[in-house]
Amino acid sequence: MKLSLIIVxxxxxxxxxxxxxxxxxxxxxxxxxxxxxxxxxxPLEWKNSYGSTPLYMAVFNRHLEVAILLLDKGAxxxxxxxxxxxxxxxxxxxxDLKDVLLKIAEKGHKFSPxxxxxxxxxxxxxxxALKQAYVPGELADAMRAAAGAKNDASLALLRSAGxxxxxxPAVDPAVLNGYAGDFGSPAVPLGVKITAENGQLQVxxxxxxxxxxxxxSATEFSFAPASLKLVxxxxxxFVLHQGGQKIDFFRKGSTxxxxxxxxxMALLNKYTGHFTSxxxxxxxxxxxxDGVLSIQAxxxxxxxMTAESDTVFTFAPAGAKMTxxxxxTFTLEQGGRTAKYTKAK
Numbered sequence: 001m002k003l004s005l006i007i008v009x010x011x012x013x014x015x016x017x018x019x020x021x022x023x024x025x026x027x028x029x030x031x032x033x034x035x036x037x038x039x040x041x042x043p044l045e046w047k048n049s050y051g052s053t054p055l056y057m058a059v060f061n062r063h064l065e066v067a068i069l070l071l072d073k074g075a076x077x078x079x080x081x082x083x084x085x086x087x088x089x090x091x092x093x094x095x096d097l098k099d100v101l102l103k104i105a106e107k108g109h110k111f112s113p114x115x116x117x118x119x120x121x122x123x124x125x126x127x128x129a130l131k132q133a134y135v136p137g138e139l140a141d142a143m144r145a146a147a148g149a150k151n152d153a154s155l156a157l158l159r160s161a162g163x164x165x166x167x168x169p170a171v172d173p174a175v176l177n178g179y180a181g182d183f184g185s186p187a188v189p190l191g192v193k194i195t196a197e198n199g200q201l202q203v204x205x206x207x208x209x210x211x212x213x214x215x216x217s218a219t220e221f222s223f224a225p226a227s228l229k230l231v232x233x234x235x236x237x238f239v240l241h242q243g244g245q246k247i248d249f250f251r252k253g254s255t256x257x258x259x260x261x262x263x264x265m266a267l268l269n270k271y272t273g274h275f276t277s278x279x280x281x282x283x284x285x286x287x288x289x290d291g292v293l294s295i296q297a298x299x300x301x302x303x304x305m306t307a308e309s310d311t312v313f314t315f316a317p318a319g320a321k322m323t324x325x326x327x328x329t330f331t332l333e334q335g336g337r338t339a340k341y342t343k344a345k
Contacts, residue, residue, distance in 0.1 A: 019046025026054035026070065027281055029063035034070070044075050049279050050083040050337075059091050059100060060281040061298055067092075071103045078109070083280060083337050093118040094243075098125060105129045116142035117224035123153035130161045139163035145224030148214025168215040175218055176201055178235045183249040185240075186260045187317055189294060189302050192249055194238075203230065245317040262291025263307045271324050275341040277332075284332075284341060295322070 022042040025033040034054070038044070045053055055075040058066040071077065080087040092100045093115060101119060105111070105128040111119055113134075120126050120142045143163040146154040159165075176196035183192045191206045201221050204210040213221035213230065222229045229241040236251040250257040268288035275284045282297040293313050296302040305313035311324045321333045332339045 017046075018042035020048075022046060022054045023048060023052075023057060026063065026066050027057035027061055029058070029061060029066055031063075031065050031069065034066050038069075038073060044070065044073055050081045051079070052081045052281060053079050053088075055079065056081065056088045056091070057281045059088050059095070059097060062095050062097065064097060064099060067097065067100050068103060071100070071107070077104045077107070081281075083335070083339065085335065089115060096121075098122050101125045102128065108132070113138040113141055114227070117145040118227065120146045120151060120154040120158070121149070121225040123151070123157060126154050126157050130157055134161060136162045136164055140166070141224060144214055148212055148223070149225060150212065169217060171199070171215055171218050173199060179232055179238070181235075182252045183238065184252050184257065185247055185249045186258055187247050187304055187306075187315065189304055191252075192240075201230075203228075247317045260292060260304070261307055263293065263310070265291060267310060268293050270328075271330070273328075273343040275330065275343050277339045277341045280332075280339050286330075 018037055018040060019042055022034060022037040022044075023046055025037060044055075047053055052060070053075065055067060055070040055077065056079045058070060077088050077092075089101075089104060089109070089111070092104070101122065102125045105119075105125055110132040111129050116126070116129065116134075116139065119129055126142075139158050139161060140163065143155070143158050144166045145151075146158060147166045147168070173196070176199065179201060180194050180196045183194065184190075185192075193204045195202045195204070195210070200215065201213040202210045203213055203221075203223065211223045211226070211228075213223055216222055216229075219232045220229060221232075227242055230238045231241065232238045236254040236256045238249050240247045240249055265288060268291070271293060272286050272288050275286065282300075284298075285296045287294045287296070287302070293305045293307065294302050295305060295315075303315050303318075305315055305322065308314055308321075313322045313324075314320065319334055322330045323333070324330045328343050330341050332341060
């Protein structure tokens with residue numbers, strides 16, 4: 001019996017993959033375990049089937065201490081996964097991980113002009129980033145973003161780097177006042193308030209701070225630090241553009257707001273829970289309320305899904321489809337790729 005046990009244990013250890021273990025520990029934010037695995041020689045750049053590394057997982061899940069440790073150990077920040085085609089640096093920008101961005105800048109990485117529009121929100125990071133060579137045209141969008149946010153420190157840094165001054169186009173205050181009001185969307189359970197003050201629009205989502213919008217035209221307004229653009233189609237509707245997605249928002253109480261298809265709660269309740277996938281950094285919570293299924297991925301806003309059938313739900317702005325199986329799992333399809341999610345026990 002003792003010999004048999006030793007053989008079994010030896011067989012289990014033979015199949016252990018320290019790189020995969022490091023990947024999982026980074027995804028969970030287990031700092032002590034990450035340190036132990038690194039000291040044991042786990043490969044720093046191990047990748048899963050979608051090309052994400054331990055550092056990518058730590059950044060995507062906002063595990064700051066783990067991410068800094070991996071960067072200090074020499075982890076490569078130039079990583080893009082093949083499922084969402086999202087880069088590690090864009091993830092750090094989206095999640096506003098200032099210390100990670102500063103560490104990447106200190107390593108000599110040159111941010112793209114689009115990335116600089118978000119880096120400018122942090123003058124200390126921008127100061128290091130601008131040690132790289134940029135031509136004035138590459139700084140134009142960052143200058144526009146800093147001007148819209150009235151970020152004087154970043155404006156001074158960009159001017160010193162050769163950026164040209166930005167002047168927003170003038171729009172009749174009556175036009176801006178016409179856009180003001182409370183808006184909602186059938187796609188996301190999030191209210192948005194638009195206000196007009198001193199010739200500038202501001203946008204504030206439920207539970208968030210107001211953000212000043214840069215005027216791009218009489219109908220288009222942007223907030224570059226979040227790669228956000230609002231395009232108004234009359235006074236009762238605007239389209240929110242962000243991260244490659246387009247979501248329609250409608251003035252609350254107006255006839256423009258479309259009806260939402262609802263499903264029996266007894267059915268939807270079977271799908272609720274916390275789900276994980278071995279291949280993707282996203283963990284997903286599934287909720288049901290008032291006949292509507294909604295999901296919330298790791299550190300992401302809650303999204304309302306459209307019921308296509310009793311088992312299939314979609315989110316058109318992101319081209320995502322969830323198909324639930326009888327065993328309680330669901331398959332996520334997006335961008336021609338598929339991932340299986342299992343409910344946590």
